[in-house]
Amino acid sequence: MQNTNDFLKDMKKLGFGLMRLPKRADDPAKIDIEQVCQMVDLFMDAGFTYFDTAYVYDGGASEEAARKALVERYPRDSYTIATKLNAWLGKPDEAAAKQQLATSMKRLGVDYVDFYLLHALQLNNRSIYEDYDLWNFVRKQKEKGLVRHWGFSFHGTPEMLDQLLVENPDAEFVQLQINYADMENANVASRACYEIARKHGKPIVVMEPVKGGLLANPPEKVAEVFTKADPAASFASWAIRYVASMDGIMTVLSGMSNLDQMKDNISFMKDFHPLDASEKEVIDQVQQIIRDLGAIPCTACHYCTDGCPAKIRIPDIFRAFNIYKIYQDMAQAGRIYGMATSQNGKPSDCIECGQCEGACPQHLPIISLLKEAAVLEK
Ligand code: SF4
Ligand code: SF4
Known part of the structure; x- marks a missing residue:
């Protein structure tokens, strides 16, 4: 069986993140499956294969959309699916947390998952994954063949990442938030986490390369620098190419929300060229501008809103x-x-x-x- 380090060589560096799928114009609560099918077709035609969803995305509708737009339309060996076990959102008990894999597979219509992740590990939820023995749970699912590779997505501190990788040296990959705006951001610490994953030799799946869409529409001063450097390149292309140019990256997840974003991403990732020296200098310049602006680095993940007693958005x-x-x-x-x-x-x-x-x-x-x-x- 192919191991994750092989994917560093073989996998194309763009993954389709299914967290922000397009919604129907006539019913904004529902996913626009027709448009998702078109997006999947463009993505697959361009030779990309990695799809990333999660048990909790859109209350399960993301996994179901993946079944309708991908699983029911393409041979199982032509793509890979990643999904995630979330032990804290909605406060599931141990049995409910362990039931998530079976439910995900049913929603997806698959009898195995290529990449299975413990979801969004951070300081305040780490103990739940340990108390429920979920590290051993995913190991057992791999032994049973229900999971091909397992790892975890991470939002904690660099020290915590180091500890987790020492305690769980068989984790096959990690998913980290890395983007040019957060490399030195103390709250996210992209650079420090990246370096720790590299130190442990773990392949990295990058999430939030465009910072929840913020870097697709950057501050005016940043936009000016990018436009001067290359008037034809989209702002998202700078963000995605930046992280895809780093060593040790398995794939870069882009949470594409419409056909235009898919077409744009394919245009620069199909025949990917890493940033050259002059392009890296442009990134250095915009990183400084962003540091000087001091925006609130919120990625609109909405993890904070469910439990707010004052219902503040x-x-x-x-x-x-x-x-x-x-x-x-x-x-x-x-x-x-x-x-x-x-x-x-x-x-x-x-x-x-x-x-x-x-x-x-x-x-x-x-x-x-x-x-x-x-x-x-x-
Ligand atoms: S949406 Fe809430 S939880 Fe997510 S980054 Fe923003 S403030 Fe934090
Ligand atoms: S009431 Fe204030 S502190 Fe409490 S969850 Fe809402 S925003 Fe946060």
Whole structure:
């Protein structure tokens, strides 16, 4: 059987992240399967094979969309699927956590999963994975042939990553958040985590290379630098090529949400060329600009919102606040803020319970940031 280090040579460096699939115009709660089929066809035609979903994405609809758009339409050996076991979102008990693999396989319509991950390990959930004995659970699923390769996705500190890889040296790969804006960001520590994974010889799947879409529409000063360097290149192409150029990368997940994004990603990843020296200098320049701007590094993952007693749409408020702070565009920020708060809580409704800060993979000081964002209430 092929091992994960073989994938470093063989796998093309773009993976289709199924976390932000397009929604139907006539029913925005449902995934637009027809468009997903077209996206899958373009992706497969270009020679890409890695699909990444999770038990918790879209309440299971992401896995079901993968079955309809991919599994039911392509031979099983022509693609690989990654999905994940989440032991903390929704607070499943041990039996429910262990049942997730069977449910994922049923939703996906497959009898094995190529890559199985313990999902979003971080400081505040690490003990659950240990208490439920889930590390051994995934090992057993591999022995049974239900899982071909296993690893974990990670949002914790570099020290915690090092410990996990010492304690679990048979983890075959790790999934890390790496993008040019977060390399030195203390909250995310992309560079330090990358270096630890490399030290342990683990192949790396990159998530959030475009930082939840933020780097596809970067601050004006950053956009100017990129446009001057290459007027034809999309902003997302700089972000994805940056991480795909690093050593030890298995694949780079792009959470594509429509056909245009798929076409753009394929245009520069089908015949991938790593960044050259002058392009790396451009990245150095924009990294400095972003550090100077000081935006809230929220990726809109929404892990913080489910348990908020004040029903505050935290990521939408931060998005509005970043637009206000970086672009000084109060009109646009006000519109986003108005939509976020018309049926939900405002920053001033926060009772400072701290639930959101414990759930945030970026370790953002949400309570104090909401106090700053209260400027938008005026
Ligand atoms: S601290 Fe505030 S924003 Fe966070 S969950 Fe509690 S009420 Fe909501
Ligand atoms: S504040 Fe943190 S948990 Fe909430 S959406 Fe942003 S990054 Fe995710």
